[in-house]
Amino acid sequence: MIERITHMGRRGCDLLEAVGRASIFLGQSMLGRPSAEGFSLWVAQVYAVGVLSLAIVLVSGLFIGMVLALQGYTILVGFGAEDALGQMVSLALLRELAPVVAALLFAGRAGSALTAEIGLMKATEQLTSMEMIGVDPLRRIVAPRLWAGFVSLPLLTIGFSVVGVYGGYLVGVEWLGVFEGSYWGNMQASVGFFTDIGNGVVKSIVFAIVVTWIAVFQGYDLVPTSEGISRATTRTVVYSSLAVLGLDFVLTAVMFGGLS
Amino acid sequence: MTASSLVEVENLHFTRGDRDIFRGVDLSIPRGKITAIMGPSGTGKTTLLKLIGGQLNPSGGRVLIDGQDVHRLSRKDLFQMRRRMGMLFQSGALFSDLSVYENVAFPLRVHTDLPESMVRDVVLMKLEAVGLRGARDLMPAELSGGMTRRVALARAVALDPELILYDEPFVGQDPISMGVLVQLIRRLNQALGLTAVVVSHDIKETLSIADYVYVVADGRVMAHGTPASLDVEQDARVSQFVHGEPDGPVPFHYPANDFHDDILGQGSRP
Amino acid sequence: MKRSKTMEFGVGLFMLAGILGLVFLGLKVSGLDLQRADDTYELRANFANIGGLKPRARVTMAGVTVGRVESIELDTEFYDAVVVMSLDSSLAGKLPDDSTAAILTSGLLGEQYIGLSVGGSPEMIAEGEAIRDTQSALVLEELIQQFVSNLTKD
Numbered sequence: 001m002i003e004r005i006t007h008m009g010r011r012g013c014d015l016l017e018a019v020g021r022a023s024i025f026l027g028q029s030m031l032g033r034p035s036a037e038g039f040s041l042w043v044a045q046v047y048a049v050g051v052l053s054l055a056i057v058l059v060s061g062l063f064i065g066m067v068l069a070l071q072g073y074t075i076l077v078g079f080g081a082e083d084a085l086g087q088m089v090s091l092a093l094l095r096e097l098a099p100v101v102a103a104l105l106f107a108g109r110a111g112s113a114l115t116a117e118i119g120l121m122k123a124t125e126q127l128t129s130m131e132m133i134g135v136d137p138l139r140r141i142v143a144p145r146l147w148a149g150f151v152s153l154p155l156l157t158i159g160f161s162v163v164g165v166y167g168g169y170l171v172g173v174e175w176l177g178v179f180e181g182s183y184w185g186n187m188q189a190s191v192g193f194f195t196d197i198g199n200g201v202v203k204s205i206v207f208a209i210v211v212t213w214i215a216v217f218q219g220y221d222l223v224p225t226s227e228g229i230s231r232a233t234t235r236t237v238v239y240s241s242l243a244v245l246g247l248d249f250v251l252t253a254v255m256f257g258g259l260s
Numbered sequence: 261m262t263a264s265s266l267v268e269v270e271n272l273h274f275t276r277g278d279r280d281i282f283r284g285v286d287l288s289i290p291r292g293k294i295t296a297i298m299g300p301s302g303t304g305k306t307t308l309l310k311l312i313g314g315q316l317n318p319s320g321g322r323v324l325i326d327g328q329d330v331h332r333l334s335r336k337d338l339f340q341m342r343r344r345m346g347m348l349f350q351s352g353a354l355f356s357d358l359s360v361y362e363n364v365a366f367p368l369r370v371h372t373d374l375p376e377s378m379v380r381d382v383v384l385m386k387l388e389a390v391g392l393r394g395a396r397d398l399m400p401a402e403l404s405g406g407m408t409r410r411v412a413l414a415r416a417v418a419l420d421p422e423l424i425l426y427d428e429p430f431v432g433q434d435p436i437s438m439g440v441l442v443q444l445i446r447r448l449n450q451a452l453g454l455t456a457v458v459v460s461h462d463i464k465e466t467l468s469i470a471d472y473v474y475v476v477a478d479g480r481v482m483a484h485g486t487p488a489s490l491d492v493e494q495d496a497r498v499s500q501f502v503h504g505e506p507d508g509p510v511p512f513h514y515p516a517n518d519f520h521d522d523i524l525g526q527g528s529r530p
Numbered sequence: 531m532k533r534s535k536t537m538e539f540g541v542g543l544f545m546l547a548g549i550l551g552l553v554f555l556g557l558k559v560s561g562l563d564l565q566r567a568d569d570t571y572e573l574r575a576n577f578a579n580i581g582g583l584k585p586r587a588r589v590t591m592a593g594v595t596v597g598r599v600e601s602i603e604l605d606t607e608f609y610d611a612v613v614v615m616s617l618d619s620s621l622a623g624k625l626p627d628d629s630t631a632a633i634l635t636s637g638l639l640g641e642q643y644i645g646l647s648v649g650g651s652p653e654m655i656a657e658g659e660a661i662r663d664t665q666s667a668l669v670l671e672e673l674i675q676q677f678v679s680n681l682t683k684d
């Protein structure tokens with residue numbers, strides 16, 4: 001029994017230590033002003049992290065919008081309220097599904113790639129050799145990736161919402177025959193720019209910071225072996241998915257749950 | 261400390277986990293000479309280089325480079341100090357997203373404001389010195405192991421450092437590239453007058469280029485001297501290492517219980 | 531750095547698409563109207579009871595949306611609700627002063643909105659003035675109450 005408690009305590013200490021290291025890591029990477037060269041490194045990372053994730057995010061967004069419209073229609077038509085379809089699809093997407101699903105896809109597509117890339121650089125001593133050349137890898141390797149992630153995910157989330165709303169339009173209006181005017185009209189009457197779109201974007205910014213931070217830190221902190229890399233990539237996806245879902249609850253409670 | 265030594269390691273202690281890697285190492289690396297640090301694998305030779313480069317912090321003792329304590333420098337001063345050092349990594353550690361040319365140009369670009377034409381001249385000069393001027397547009401993934409190490413060498417000397425640290429430069433090389441590397445290390449030392457530290461356990465090659473040799477084992481310096489004096493060293497452990505005998509004071513077997521008991525213990529199971 | 535023009539172009543396109551997406555969401559989904567200040571004008575109407583009318587609700591005429599509700603406040607003098615509407619500027623000065631405003635419900639459970647119907651007076655309502663003839667929202671509970679009290683009276 002005592003041994004169990006001791007074991008738990010040790011795990012707790014390890015966890016705290018890791019959180020501390022990760023925070024120092026984030027602080028050290030983010031401080032310092034970016035150079036002109038930093039900008040071009042950042043562009044390259046936005047391409048790798050953002051543009052290359054675009055396809056999977058947009059396709060998923062389209063399908064989720066279509067499914068929402070289909071499911072929503074079958075329920076709403078029972079109350080004769082299928083005119084509210086646009087409202088339902090857009091609110092579900094903007095407030096919840098777009099930030100969360102885009103963040104989960106981002107963790108799987110871009111986060112794991114970031115972890116593996118940085119891990120491989122560590123395993124092949126590229127980070128050490130950069131340090132020996134007198135360049136801080138936190139500035140040169142880590143910071144552009146962090147900033148790229150912070151910018152990319154909100155943009156991807158917006159793309160997800162747009163495509164999802166359009167997918168809902170395709171199924172609801174073009175296929176199921178909801179009146180087009182009431183699809184858009186109900187949507188416009190009920191969606192607030194700052195309350196709904198703004199909060200969704202704020203959510204996605206929070207998720208972007210958390211997911212990118214976890215991914216990059218896992219890569220930087222891993223054991224530099226092939227097994228270490230594969231475990232760290234798995235950890236990236238697991239931790240960031242859990243963090244996104246947990247934080248989503250907290251943010252929703254603060255934004256829409258009347259806690260403020 | 262003598263005026264002629266560039267690096268001075270004093271009573272260095274280092275612990276990793278529960279294991280003592282170094283228990284009081286003293287080294288003095290003379291300016292303009294090739295100093296070899298040798299020893300069986302697993303004795304922390306690479307760790308020693310990392311301690312000299314300031315990437316690891318010792319648990320006791322200090323490392324002086326040109327009179328400055330490496331581990332007491334601020335982060336900024338440390339990076340400044342590293343501009344005067346080059347390091348050749350065991351794996352080469354070329355940046356995999358940059359071409360050969362860009363890899364060699366990298367230290368120049370970050371530390372100098374040279375115009376592009378000057379960068380080009382320096383890079384081509386360094387690549388010519390390692391015989392790979394023709395390979396400048398290749399990516400690191402397209403190079404063989406020996407070529408990777410030569411490009412890494414060109415990158416390490418791009419800024420004309422005063423001190424260059426070689427981490428196992430000969431490991432895993434075929435005899436031809438091994439010969440090329442030996443040649444290159446010697447030539448760089450003679451032509452540029454730079455101070456070199458070679459960490460290795462390849463006895464023949466290392467002894468052929470080193471001016472002075474330290475043998476490290478069990479966290480201490482076991483012996484030091486010129487290659488000729490080590491060859492006739494009386495200490496049993498040193499001579500086992502220098503002459504490459506499989507068994508001796510350094511045992512062939514990993515510590516285990518008695519072989520007989522182990523076998524019979526298994527066999528006597530009902 | 532392996533950074534080609536196409537990559538830069540891709541990143542530029544990506545960011546542009548993101549901004550355009552935000553604009554689309556703003557205009558098409560949340561109905562944010564950037565030109566509202568220019569080509570709308572305001573009218574007021576007092577209602578005894580607005581029921582479930584909310585700001586941003588539609589204002590229609592003959593079923594066509596011609597504006598939306600800007601704000602709803604309580605008039606502390608008469609204790610009724612003052613609804614400020616912004617209407618399409620093409621209607622400015624063309625509504626007779628005996629026009630009526632009614633709070634209607636779209637469908638049985640739908641949103642509430644304001645329906646305007648045009649009167650026949652030669653005098654027109656000027657900008658910022660109030661529509662006098664209004665019809666409050668139907669509140670289901672009140673209807674039931676009236677119905678029940680009528681039953682018991684008989």
